[in-house]
Amino acid sequence: MKVIIIRYSEIHLKGNNRDFFESALISNLKNSLKKFKYEFARSNARYIIRNFDETVLEEMIEVIKNVFGVHSLSVAEEVETDYEKISEAAIKSAPSSGTFKVSTNRADKRFPIPSMTLSAEIGGKILEKYPDLTVDLYNPNNTVFIDIRENGKTFVYGEIIKAVNGMPVGTGGKGIIMLSGGIDSPVAAYMMAKRGMSLRAVHFHSFPYTSMQAKQKVLDLAKIIKKYALRITVDVVSFTEIQTAIHEKCPEEYMITIMRRFMMRIAERLARQNGAGAVITGESLGQVASQTLESITSTNSVATIPVFRPLIGFDKDEIIDISQKIGAFEISILPYEDCCTIFLPKRPVTKPRLSAVEKVESALNVEELVQNAMSNIESVTID
Amino acid sequence: MIHYFDNCATTRVDDDVLRILNDYAVEKYYNPSARSTFSMHVANDLAVARENIADKLGVSAGEIYFTSGGTESDNIAVLGALRSKRGNIVVSAIEHSAVFNAVKELGSKGYEIRIANTLTDGHIDVEDFLSKVDEYTVLACFMHVSNETGAVNDVKSINASVKSKNNKTVTFSDGVQAVGKIPVNIRYLGVDLYSFASHKIHGSKGVGCLFVKNGVKISSLVFGGGQEKGLRSGTEYVGGIIGLAKAVELAQKRLEVNTADFVNYKKVLRDCLAGIDGWRENCKNDVSPAIMSLSFQNVKGEVLLHMLENYDIIVGTGSACSSKNKQSRLVKAIGLESEFSEGVIRISFSKYNTLDEVKLLGDKLIYCVNDLRKTMLGQKI
Numbered sequence: 035m036k037v038i039i040i041r042y043s044e045i046h047l048k049g050n051n052r053d054f055f056e057s058a059l060i061s062n063l064k065n066s067l068k069k070f071k072y073e074f075a076r077s078n079a080r081y082i083i084r085n086f087d088e089t090v091l092e093e094m095i096e097v098i099k100n101v102f103g104v105h106s107l108s109v110a111e112e113v114e115t116d117y118e119k120i121s122e123a124a125i126k127s128a129p130s131s132g133t134f135k136v137s138t139n140r141a142d143k144r145f146p147i148p149s150m151t152l153s154a155e156i157g158g159k160i161l162e163k164y165p166d167l168t169v170d171l172y173n174p175n176n177t178v179f180i181d182i183r184e185n186g187k188t189f190v191y192g193e194i195i196k197a198v199n200g201m202p203v204g205t206g207g208k209g210i211i212m213l214s215g216g217i218d219s220p221v222a223a224y225m226m227a228k229r230g231m232s233l234r235a236v237h238f239h240s241f242p243y244t245s246m247q248a249k250q251k252v253l254d255l256a257k258i259i260k261k262y263a264l265r266i267t268v269d270v271v272s273f274t275e276i277q278t279a280i281h282e283k284c285p286e287e288y289m290i291t292i293m294r295r296f297m298m299r300i301a302e303r304l305a306r307q308n309g310a311g312a313v314i315t316g317e318s319l320g321q322v323a324s325q326t327l328e329s330i331t332s333t334n335s336v337a338t339i340p341v342f343r344p345l346i347g348f349d350k351d352e353i354i355d356i357s358q359k360i361g362a363f364e365i366s367i368l369p370y371e372d373c374c375t376i377f378l379p380k381r382p383v384t385k386p387r388l389s390a391v392e393k394v395e396s397a398l399n400v401e402e403l404v405q406n407a408m409s410n411i412e413s414v415t416i417d
Numbered sequence: 418m419i420h421y422f423d424n425c426a427t428t429r430v431d432d433d434v435l436r437i438l439n440d441y442a443v444e445k446y447y448n449p450s451a452r453s454t455f456s457m458h459v460a461n462d463l464a465v466a467r468e469n470i471a472d473k474l475g476v477s478a479g480e481i482y483f484t485s486g487g488t489e490s491d492n493i494a495v496l497g498a499l500r501s502k503r504g505n506i507v508v509s510a511i512e513h514s515a516v517f518n519a520v521k522e523l524g525s526k527g528y529e530i531r532i533a534n535t536l537t538d539g540h541i542d543v544e545d546f547l548s549k550v551d552e553y554t555v556l557a558c559f560m561h562v563s564n565e566t567g568a569v570n571d572v573k574s575i576n577a578s579v580k581s582k583n584n585k586t587v588t589f590s591d592g593v594q595a596v597g598k599i600p601v602n603i604r605y606l607g608v609d610l611y612s613f614a615s616h617k618i619h620g621s622k623g624v625g626c627l628f629v630k631n632g633v634k635i636s637s638l639v640f641g642g643g644q645e646k647g648l649r650s651g652t653e654y655v656g657g658i659i660g661l662a663k664a665v666e667l668a669q670k671r672l673e674v675n676t677a678d679f680v681n682y683k684k685v686l687r688d689c690l691a692g693i694d695g696w697r698e699n700c701k702n703d704v705s706p707a708i709m710s711l712s713f714q715n716v717k718g719e720v721l722l723h724m725l726e727n728y729d730i731i732v733g734t735g736s737a738c739s740s741k742n743k744q745s746r747l748v749k750a751i752g753l754e755s756e757f758s759e760g761v762i763r764i765s766f767s768k769y770n771t772l773d774e775v776k777l778l779g780d781k782l783i784y785c786v787n788d789l790r791k792t793m794l795g796q797k798i
Contacts, residue, residue, distance in 0.1 A: 242723030278792050 036091070037112045038083040039189060040098060043105035043199045058202040058230075059103040062264055066097050077183075084112070095195060100262060102200035102228050108179070110191035115145055120152075120188050121159045124178050127192035128160040133170035136160070138180040145182050156180065198228065203264050206230025208310040209342060210301050211259075213237045213268065215252045215370070218316030218345055220259055220362040221353050225344035226314050227263040234308050235259070235266055236301050238273035248370035256416045258362045267415040269304055273297075276403050283397040287383045290324045292395050294333040299404050302337055304411075312340045318353065319346050328385040335388055420774045423733040424617070425564055425594060425708055425765035431619035431667060434660040438621055441656030448652055450642060459655055466662035473665050475602035476628055482645045483658050486625035487593040490612035491515035493627055493649065495523065495558065497635040498587045498610060504555035505529035507579075509541040509570075510749075511563050516591050520558065528555070537752055538700040539566030539710070547578050554579075554586045561601070561611075562594035565763065566700035567708025569599060576607045587633065593617055597668030598675075598707045609633045615657060619767070620664035624657035671768055679706035679766045682775045686764070689779025693786060697757065707767075712753060713760035716789050721762055724785040730778055733763040 042059055063081070064074065072086035072094075086094060091109065098107055111123040128134060136157040138149040147155070160178065161167055181189040211223040213235040223233055237252045253268060260266045273296075280292050301313045317325045324333070334341055345353055357363040421429070430438070441462075447453065449460035464478070471478040484490045496519055508520045510532050524530040531554075533546035541559055550557060557579045561572050572590045579586055589610040595601050597618035603611045610633065615624040629635050629648070641650030668675075686709065690696055695714035713721065718734045725732055753761070764778070 242727065243720050245719065245723055281792065 035084065035112050036088060037110050037189070038086070038091075038094065038098065039108045039110050039191070040081040040083065041079070041105045041107065042081075042103050043197075043201075055103070055202055055205050058204045059101070062103065062202050062204065063098065063101055065264055066101050067094065070094055082112075099195065099197045101202075102198055102230065102262065103202035103205075104197035105199055106194050106196050108189075108191040108194050110179075110181075110189040112187055112189055115142060115182055115186050115188045117147070120180060120182075120190060121156050123188075123190035124156045124180060125160055125163050127178050127190050128164065129167065129176040129192065130164045131166045132175035133168045133173075134160070134176040134178060135169060135171050135174040136178045136180065138182070140182045142182045142184045142186070152180065198262075200228035201230030203227050203230055203262075204232050206232075207312065208232040208234065208305075208308070209312040209314045210305045210308070210310050211235045211314040212297060212301055212316070213252050213255060213259075214316070215248055215255065215366070216316070217350075217357050217363065217366040218318060218321075218353055220255045220316075220360065220366065221356045222314055222316035222342075222344050223259045224262055224356065224360050224362075226342060227259070231263075231312075231314075233259065233263045233266050233314075234304070234310060235268040236297075236304050237268055237270050238297055238300075239270050240274045240277050241272070243274060243277065245370055247368075251365060251368050251370055253414060253416065254365050255362055256414075258360060258365065260416045262360065265415075267413055270412045270414060271300055271407050272410045272412075273407065275406060279398055279403060284394050287381055288386065288391060288394045290382050291329055291332050291386045291391055292398075294324055294329070295336045295391070295395065296400075296404065296407075298333050298336050298341070299400070300407055302339055303404070303408055305339055312342050313337060314342045314344070316345055316353075317343045318348050318350070321350065323382040323384045326384050328387070329383075332386050332388050332391045418729065420728075420730045420770075420777060422764045422766065422770065422774075422778060423731050424767040425763060426733050427616045427622065428619045428767050429769055430616075430621055430660075431664060433667065434620050434663050437660045437663055438656040441659060445655070449655060450644065450652065462659055463653060463655055466659045469662045470626065470665050473669055474596070474628070475604040477631070480628050480631055482627045482629060482648050483653060483661075484625040484627055484645075484649050485623055485651075485654075486616070487513075487591070487612055487614035488515040488625075489649075490614070490625045490627035491591055492519045493635065493638055494589045494610040494612055495519035495556065496638060497648075498589065498633070499523070499528075499555055500634065501555055503527060504553045505531050505549075505551070506556045506558070507531045507533060507546060507549045507554055508558040509533045509546060509560060510535045511539060511541065511565065511568075512558055512560050513564055513591055513593065516558050516560070516589075520556075529553075536568075538702065538704075539563045539568035540700070540703065541568075541570050541575070543571070543575055543578070546575065547582065550579050550582045550586060552583055554583050556587050556589065558589045558591070560591040560594075561606075562592070562599065562705045562708070563700070564594045564708075566710040567594070567705040567765075568700045569595070569703045569705055571703075572606045572608060580607070594705060594708065597665060597672070599705055600672065603628050610635070615661040615664055618664045618668045620661045621654075621657045624654055624661050626661065675766075675768055676706045678768075678770075678772075682766055682770065682772070683709050685772065685775050686779050686782075689776070689783060693783055695790075696786070699753070699761070707765055709764040709766075711762055711764065712757040713762075713786050714756050715793060716760035716786055717793075718759060718761045720789060721760065721782075721785055724789065725778075725781055728777070728781045730781055732778075733765065734761060 073084045075082045113119040113123050136153040138153045140149045178192050206229050209226055209231045211233050213219045235256055239249050256266050256268045276296050284292055445459055447456040447459045449456055449463050467481050468478045471481045506520055506528050531549040533549055534542040536542050559575050562569050576588050579588055588608045590608045592611050592613045596613040609630045611628040613626050616622040637648050639650050644650050697712050699710035722732055722734055
């Protein structure tokens with residue numbers, strides 16, 4: 035019978051917390067696999083999936099591979115621990131050309147043939163079947179694994195498929211990701227989900243200055259993030275009043291800095307409302323005027339909870355690579371106005387002094403504007 | 418109620434057309450190529466539709482081919498018409514993307530692409546166009562009505578001039594914004610190829626038409642069961658095609674009334690807008706009555722469009738995409754000064770518009786433009 039063996043990553047390092055991490059991983063796996071029918075079993079340091087429909091095997095692998103916390107997986111033949119059955123399965127799992135070796139793990143010491151001997155004998159049988167193969171014990175192209183379990187069953191498989199690693203989502207606290215619709219923020223969300231963070235997103239929307247398509251684009255990006263973060267709700271904040279107020283009352287060159295300070299304040303309040311402990315942004319040092327150290331200082335100074343910037347040391351190319359890998363890029367580059375471009379000053383300040391920013395901002399009734407924005411939020415849960 | 422002024426983008430399906438679509442979807446749904454008598458009746462209906470359309474456009478039924486829409490018609494025309502492996506293609510700068518990008522594709526295959534200038538109101542610069550035609554010109558593309566400004570080109574005269582310079586040049590005019598909106602007799606125009614689409618004239622999406630003049634050879638891009646004399650295989654969208662015949666018929670019947678109405682609508686809007694400064698009508702002469710392209714100084718067209726949405730008014734932007742690097746080819750071609758170039762909107766009428774709606778549009782336009790200008794040029798400390 036074909037089974038899927040799932041191995042998990044760093045979790046086993048967590049000592050007493052292991053149960054917490056494992057139950058999160060299992061629940062995430064089951065959640066991701068809910069459209070499939072299968073049986074799930076825990077075995078030591080791995081999970082076994084049995085009795086699934088083989089026509090959806092590839093689809094299931096694709097899903098499992100992308101669950102954070104999974105280190106690798108294999109599709110194995112599970113057979114009775116019986117010499118003939120093992121060798122038959124091993125021949126099936128073997129490559130037909132190139133170099134190979136057989137690696138045996140004998141957890142069940144009642145099986146009479148020692149590991150080394152069994153590997154050599156099965157290797158011989160594989161060679162008889164495929165004369166083009168060569169044995170290479172040190173650096174083979176392929177390895178046929180034989181895993182003799184204590185329950186009288188043996189797993190035989192020829193491939194270890196690498197998965198995303200990371201930590202199970204839900205084990206790393208909760209963060210509010212500021213989702214703009216560009217390339218960077220979905221990648222930042224992915225990076226934090228990879229470290230086990232649950233996510234909620236905030237998007238600032240300025241209808242009619244930005245279109246409903248721009249908002250839809252963000253929801254489409256959230257759908258991509260959900261694949262990895264498993265659950266996500268987007269708080270769409272109407273930002274028009276704040277933007278026009280800043281535009282009216284503050285010098286043009288401070289537009290972006292002050293806008294970002296408002297966004298940060300609102301994100302932090304949303305974090306507190308929703309039990310989140312951090313704000314996440316897609317900033318990368320020096321990428322644009324609002325991402326210089328001075329600009330980040332101005333934005334950061336209104337936050338009292340940690341602000342995570344997982345892309346801070348990344349080049350644009352590196353960010354684009356991840357964006358493509360997670361399937362967000364095509365959506366991110368759709369050309370709609372976002373709230374940062376419409377009032378874009380010709381010459382933004384690149385090194386704003388905090389004291390100057392605060393002085394400029396004092397022309398606004400910050401608290402009232404933030405409260406109005408907080409009472410005008412549409413929350414969209416992505417399903 | 419929605420006040421729809423984006424009829425260049427697409428139109429509401431006419432109730433009579435809808436009945437036809439429905440009829441051929443649930444009752445006479447038989448495949449016209451199958452052998453039963455029921456199928457034969459459907460095939461006959463299809464033939465009648467073809468004849469009716471040909472008749473309305475002054476051509477013969479054998480010259481009419483049905484496709485999946487304007488884009489496919491344009492692509493077949495551009496990509497299927499070439500007989501020689503080299504030469505140049507002359508194309509106007511304002512062609513629809515379905516033509517322009519198909520021509521660009523030929524550029525990558527070794528043909529020389531010559532792009533003719535546009536006058537400031539969106540008309541083709543005929544002199545420039547003709548100067549680019551020579552003995553090696555294999556294809557000339559000049560659209561009938563600009564989808565962005567409504568400029569109506571003198572297709573008959575351009576065609577005659579091209580042919581007199583090189584009578585082997587295949588001539589193609591995209592008539593998507595012309596058929597049903599201005600008088601069109603393809604035989605009179607004289608072009609070799611002419612395209613149009615059903616959904617621009619209250620027919621359904623997914624149906625288009627390509628006229629191929631008798632004697633002009635054109636090759637297929639789609640292979641299969643040999644429908645449409647092998648030019649465009651695939652089971653016909655029967656309801657859509659018969660609906661198209663109905664749509665053409667209805668449009669022609671109403672053409673005079675529509676024209677009078679739309680000319681009046683434009684006048685009403687001009688009178689309304691006389692109250693504000695900093696706007697221009699991008700094309701005033703030789704223009705389709707159905708299209709009015711306007712530019713407003715210091716206003717972003719897309720933002721204006723979204724503001725009008727708040728009043729259930731739908732207009733189009735002059736350019737499909739005004740954002741970032743993607744300045745419209747048209748805006749570039751007609752050279753709008755930069756403070757006007759972002760503020761283009763396109764208003765396009767249909768028979769469903771009323772005078773009251775047009776007045777509402779005028780009022781709200783003024784209100785939104787003033788409001789936007791106030792915000793965008795807002796008071797500074």
